[in-house]
Amino acid sequence: LRAMARFHVDGADIDWPAVLGDAGGDEPVDLPTYAFRRTDFWPTVTARTVESARPSVSDGDASFWSMVEEGSHDLAATLGVPEEALEAVLPALTELRREQVTRAEVDGWRYGVGWEPVALPASTPLDGRWLLLQGPDAFPLAGLDRFIPGLERITCDARDRKSLTDLLETAVDGTAPAGVLSCLSLPGFGDEPVVSGPDAGVAHTMTLVQALGDAGVAAPLWVVTRAGFGPGRAPDDPAQAAVWGFGRVAALEHPDRWGGLVDLTTTPNDADLASVASVLAHRSEDQVVVSGGQVFGRRLRPAPPYGTDPVSSQSHDGPAPRRLLVTGGTGVLGVRVAEWFVARGTEELVLTSRSGADAPGLAETVLRLRAAGAQRIDVVACDVADRSQVAALLDAHRVDGIAHVAGVLDMEAIDAMTPAHVGRVVGAKAWGAVYLDELTCGWDLSAFVV
Incomplete structure (x- = not known):
């Protein structure tokens, strides 16, 4: 009967009366059509x-x-x-x-991110073999060995996927470690141009996640950062904070090889290192800040009503910029942002994009903005990821407001990404913001919107 059932499940036609005989009964019985109760997660507005x-x-x-x-x-x-x-x-x-x-x-x-103290149970020294990946000229987390007796430091000057894979295969040597701790995303590791700057930490972490898969290492990867997260404060280092954005995606795409994120101070003390070991041992929190020996877990909380918190209440009540630069200004979002400013009094627009005057539909865009009230519209080709181009743009077009809308959409699964992908995306948005900020330092801007 088991064999006949498997034939049936595989699609074969079975003469059940011949198989079952009198035991089959006269009437077939319907089986349940679905084994699980459906429960909607998202609330509906009533x-x-x-x-x-x-x-x-x-x-x-x-x-x-x-x-x-x-x-x-x-x-x-x-x-x-x-x-x-x-x-x-x-x-x-x-x-x-x-x-x-x-x-x-x-x-x-509306929701916002907050940090909540987490009490982890006291634990004995962390068991098992742990690999700590560090740069060639660094000795991060000095003293962690006392709290993780099985810690093995692996000096890593490799930056590409193949070299990292070979390094991991050699280090593992057929015996999977209990976990991997990476300090490769910390500032100062690597100087390869394609991954230098604000995208370096993301690119190194991405390549490491890929290499773990290529090497067949399913041990959880924990990434150490120095973003400066903490209760009541924004991160000090946006480039390090970007590693957290990548890490949350890696946790969803590759839960088999992801452990979590740990943000530390520049000089962690023994209490901090003991807390790190506790986080790795218990794994009940996967996004933590360790400071002063205390562990804070990342939480999503309802945000206060708009206008009641200190940041959002600092609204801009002055006049709109008279002459506004909109990067990515020929795209759908850029045009919408330009319209928004024009409706509030902006008279002149400088619209930039990589294609400039060759942007598709530009004539319709100009007519649309003139109809909205724009008195002058300049369209300029400019790649905001190139500092010299941004400098030339600002020299030729003095503005009193900036809306940085430009960006590159380049979506791939993590295993298919390359550092060049990361560089293009981060270059347009993050480097563009950096250059616009640096090159307009001292200007009397009435608006700088990113």
């Missing part, structure tokens, strides 16, 4: 959800705004004003209420 998102108001205010929303004829009597006076202001009141409700609903969708 009337109750929207109602709960409305701005907090008193009972009297609620009654007033309810009459505004319904256009109640009792509102004039309640306010003690003539109907004609109410009709003059009711559309504005209705629009104001609509904006309040929409903003309250959107505020419910």
